[in-house]
Amino acid sequence: MEAAGAGAGDIAGDIAGDTAGEVAGDVAGERGRLVNVAYRLLGSLSEAEDAVQEAYTRWYALPRSRRDGIVSPGAWLTTVTARRCLDVLGSARVRRERYVGAWLPDPLPDHAERGRGAATDPADQMVLDESVTMAFLVVLETMTPAERAAFVLHDVFRYSFAEIAGILGRTPAACKQLAASARRRVRDAPPPAPAAAQADTVRRVKAAWESKDIAALVDLLDPAAVMTADGGGAARTALRPIEGGADIARYMVAIAGKAPGLELLERSVNGMPGLVARQAGSVTTVAAFDIAGGRVTRIWTVRNPEKLRPWSRS
Incomplete structure (x- = not known):
């Protein structure tokens, strides 16, 4: 999946203070992928952006020595983002009970329809494929937070179950079972028309x-x-x-x-x-x-x- 460009404005100063190689390679270049993961986990662009922003904020709150000791900043950012998404999903049912009428995932425009506002608009970083169709996202809404995370991370973004286990705090075998359960829900849904x-x-x-x-x-x-x-x-x-x-x-x-x-x-x-x-x-x-x-x-x-x-x- 293609990576996006610069980070959000309120962390720009921190980014400027780091080396250009770290910004281009390990940190800023992760933003697009993180937004894509978070949107599929949450179905909300604003909540996805909030989760990614929080991950970046935590990253730059770390002492420089801690950051230098992290072998894969991308894996670290993914873990923080995914765990924040799990927290949001855990409270979503309660919040949506107070929502007026039915709640649906945010609809995504293609590039031609997207606004020409801030360069960090999360919609500008979305990759549109079968994993973001409205029908697919509605099926994801029927899953438990853990099922959804295991399925999206493994089946959509190809993370290993060992990596997912570290994010979910479960064994790889348990994560494999979660993904299998989610996969059955997807298979039960009718295939989309061409x-x-x-x-x-x-x-x-x-x-x-x-x-x-x-x-x-x-x-x-x-x-x-x-x-x-x-x-x-x-x-x-x-x-x-x-x-x-x-x-x-x-x-x-x-x-x-x-x-x-x-x-x-x-x-x-x-x-x-x-x-x-x-x-x-x-x-x-x-x-x-x-x-x-x-x-x-x-x-x-x-x-x-x-x-x-x-x-x-x-």
Whole structure:
């Protein structure tokens, strides 16, 4: 996985005080990989960045003699980042019980859609692949924190179980069992449709939605389809999942009718074809889809403005 560039602004002074070789090779170059690991563990860009930032802060808080004695700064930073992610995952269930409506992972834009803000925007460091599709991240949400960490670190980032054991504080055999349990959950999920087939279905959904054609939408939606929306209490949306293709179609048309000037755009969402709704030049909704047999089985719509920041151009 490619490494990203410079560290965050508030550690820039510390970085400047170190040797150029350490910054380029062992420390700053780890940032992109750490953000990618943390996002897959947490499903939240802001929380991933916080976890990575804390790892860097702890690194530069070490006496220089301690840092010089660490054989692999990257392994040290990964351990601190992953353990912080485990702490966050451990408290996530309680926090999400207080969350208004359903909680969904942060949607990721591709490079063309990312904002032109700070160079350290975590979205700019994300590598989009099958391990960040919305469907995959939703499956990860069903795992225990330890299962998720073992699976992501081993199956996605190819860490050995001996390395994972040091992070989780368990034996390599126990970590192998955790990853195997997580892997079964992933295998139980239906495989994603090829990107080209998904793009065609999403394009047809967009056309039917724009024309408010309920019959066409019903034909494109699986009868057992489910739509889940995340507004976080900051944007109006359905607080509970909407089940059934017909009900989803009526809901989508009702939304379009209440949003004059709504513009729908075909965009990559977490590396797969999706839709973005824009109103008065601002992104208000990002929709990701799961498609099987040419019909939509799941729709995940994110409307929480905090989660849409990477989609806003500065």
